Amino acid sequence: MAQRIPATVVTGFLGAGKTSLIRHMIENSRGRRLAFLINEFGDLGIDRELLLGCGIEGCDEEDVVELANGCICCTVADDFLPAIEAILARPEPPEHILIETSGLALPKPLVKAFSWPEVRARVTVDGVITVVDAAALAAGQFAEDEAAVQAQREADPALDHENPLEEVFEDQLSCADMVVLNKTDLLAADAMEALSADLAAKLRAGVRTVRASNAAVDPAVLLGLGAAAESDLDARPSHHDDVGDDHDHDDFESFSMRLPAIEDVGALERRIGAAVAAHDILRIKGFLDRPDAERREVIQGVGPRLQRYFDRAWRTDEARRSEIVVIGRTGLDRAAIEATIRGEEEASAAAE
Template sequence: DRPSPPEHIVIETSGLALPKPLLKAFGWPSVRTRMTVDGVITVVDAPAVADGRFADDPEAVARQREADDSRDHDNPIEEVYEDQLDCADLVVLNKTDLLNEAELAAIEAGLATRSRRVRLIRAREGRVDPAVILGLSAAAEDDLAARPSHHDGADEHEHDDFTSFVLPLREQESVEAFIARLEHVARAHDVLRMKGYARIAGKSLRLGVQAVGARIRHAFEQGEASPGQLVVIGLHGLDPVAVQRSFDEA
């Protein structure tokens, strides 16, 4: 309704979001007549794929089934990963500077086996020219049938597979000790994501952290002089009390 409305609106979803429910919202009459989905962009964490974070080991699963064929072997992370790929109009393979050419080629070969073939570009630190990702003219809301999902026909708002909570953080004695604690927690509890900030003794700036598994990036940043906090995301059943205890004991 603005005199000069924006040409594009970029919607960044959660890394664990299912894309099709959002696309379906653009089919609502009040939205459809005024907006279209120019394209769905999926950003892939290349090192996480190389580490096998998004896929089970098929041989290990087969052995588990032989031992107990009643066990549920669904991998919710793998399903979300595949849903996001199969809904995409463009895939950005990110953090490519952390892998060698052979590793990147293997990932790209795996992505090429998806039923939905889309363009793929490489990126470092998420740097992509906006001209590359805007103006795809995909009209994705009209193309839902060509975007398969593990959750088609189901309640697509099930985020019961995952859980998240916020941990309060006391002042930390040093950057090194804090990062070591985060790595310990990530490995001990198979944490998917952590993000937040902490106060470090003797430092005027707060320390911001972003973690994918046990891979952690950190940098000092401006911020209010409030207590630190950490958002922790993991599979359903991740125990906040156990995570807090593990962090305090590390």
């Protein structure tokens, strides 16, 4: 039987650094022929553009497939399987497949799809890599004191303390073959040690953690794990094992907004910060048109933390534009958020 192509599933919560991790793998692929499946939550195609904008040899249009019709773990039959089959049908199939899930995806249903006969014969899950935002976790986001929650539940049985974010995060950890603790440069050494110890207690036996800044991890550490995860599903518990593969994303929503060319990027950052502080926004990501710059600027935010950098030059065949995606919990006041980010509230206040 021909050797199966290894596939690595990269999972992790919104803004943890999954796309940065994959970009680093591309930059250090050493000529290895890779293919990429990118699953986004939002309608702008930011993550695919971030990979294509890297300008790295071996990262071409046909190698980056975007699945944008919904969460990959909910659309396995409709989107994922046809995409994998198309990659395998190429005259020169890849040596390794990298799959970036959306920040809301449960990894186990996706791993289970590799057991389908048309896929299992040719592909194996080399490993599931879960990327964790160490700074967010240290601040108490997506981490919970289980004993305290249980005490609250017992004190008031009428309350439901289940948090979908917690369930997604815990499922991503329990399915991992390796955990990348990213953004460790934002934590002091003692906080980092405490966080590592706490996280290690939540992982399956044998699962290791790797610390990183800017998601810079040598691909030799992440690829070639040989986990064959599709044959090891029972060892990867999920909150959703008893309720089938479907899960509900109604707790989240996203929208995109177009902005004019950005003259004062500092003012835009302040307005985005004000919107994040006033609304339940989890993630901001997009591109900016800076009139004095020949290159497109990427802007990304997780909570109040924003990052900007120039990636590639604007092409002659594309219209320069500024556009961002806002992702948050259901019930976002889109009109108010857009007004804040556009500066309409500031203009109104100045006119009074």
